[in-house]
Amino acid sequence: MGSHAPRQRPGWAIFDVPKIIWAVFILLGCIATIPPAVIYYARTAPKVEPRIHLIQNMDNQPRLNAQQTSNQFRDNRAMRQPVAGTVARGAMVDDTHLWLGTVDGAFATTFPDSITVDHALLERGRERYDIYCLPCHGVSGIGDGPVHKKAMNLLENGTNGTTWVQPRNLHEDAVLEQSPGQIFHTVSNGMNNMAGYSAQIPVHDRWAIVAWVEALQVSRNAPPEHVPGADDFKQVVRTAADAEALSEPAADPAAHDHGGGAQ
Ligand code: HEC
Structure with missing residues (x-):
């Protein structure tokens, strides 16, 4: 007894557990950080291989990408020509006038028949x-x-x-x-x-x-004879020169009516 008696810490009995228990707690604490660390790494680090992918379904299948080579074909190209005579969807041009606006290779000068x-x-x-x-x-x-x-x-x-x-x-x-x-x-x-x-x-x-x-x-640029009611007016204003030519005040309001769009 005497000076070697353990010190009493009333109310703090939890600290009295043996050191080995502490060690186990700390170890478990450290181990517990491993899974989140692995998950974090798996989600963020760039990789060439696919990430962990337990249920594959048909997500990853062997295939040839565009522009790749393949020795399955004699010309070593992965990309194949379409079968002769293939027409892309929406590209069937039977009436060039309607679909391309051309007749015999030149721009059509009329609207298509249809x-x-x-x-x-x-x-x-x-x-x-x-x-x-x-x-x-x-x-x-x-x-x-x-x-x-x-x-x-x-x-x-x-x-x-x-x-x-x-x-x-x-x-x-x-x-x-x-x-x-x-x-x-x-x-x-x-x-x-x-x-x-x-x-x-x-x-x-x-x-x-x-x-x-x-x-x-x-x-x-409609000529006056194509404009209903234009006969009532002497001249349609298109240019500043037209406007100047219309010096008679009586003609002015009419001219403005018709020239408005062309200013
Ligand atoms: C996003 C803006 C924009 C829209 C929308 C647009 N255009 Fe244009 N258009 C232009 C520009 C810019 C030019 C001049 C092109 C150049 O010279 O680089 C032009 C040129 C043209 C020309 C002259 C071609 C030539 O041979 O000189 C025609 C005709 C034309 N557009 C008709 C139309 C019609 C019809 C529509 C609607 C279906 C339309 N544009 C929609 C911007 C537009």
Whole structure:
């Protein structure tokens, strides 16, 4: 007894367990960190082999990838040519006039036989144009749609790089002289910075849009005899020179009515 008696720590009996128990606890604690560490490693470390994948189902099967070689074939290519005469889905072009806008390899100068250009087609074309083309080319086709305006805005603020290709003015001579087939081709396949729409717009609607683009073009340069009621007016204002020529005050209001769209 005396000075070698164990010190009493009332209320802290838990600390009185033998050292061996402590050792076992600490060891178990260390071992317990191994599974999470392994899981963490398995989930984050890059590996070439597939990760642990107990239930395979049909997830991993032997196969040849595109551009690989394979000595199963005489030419050592994994990629095979389609059987002769195969036609991709949606690529059956029986009527090139309708599907490609070409006749004998040249852009068609007329609408295909299966498309009737009537009021209903124009209405459809206007609606589709307003959805797909107006954002860039503008309601009248002069290339001033909201996308263009926004892009110019961003350009001026310096937040949109330094270049922007303005959507084409569809009333430029270079576009005016294009045949329906060529416009159909542009709508279908795009041009430079403009994307093609063959995947989004069915073929009939693309022709309807072509009809509407032509209607917009005609409306810009319509001769007075094609404009109902135009006989009442002496001249339609198209240019500043036209406006100057109309010096008589009586003719002014009429001229403005008709020239509004062409300013
Ligand atoms: C995202 C903007 C955008 C949309 C949407 C768009 N265009 Fe364009 N379009 C352009 C641009 C830009 C050009 C000029 C391409 C160039 O010269 O790089 C162009 C050019 C054209 C041309 C002139 C082609 C030529 O030969 O000069 C036609 C015609 C045309 N578009 C018609 C249409 C029609 C019809 C639609 C709707 C189906 C449409 N575009 C939708 C941006 C657009």
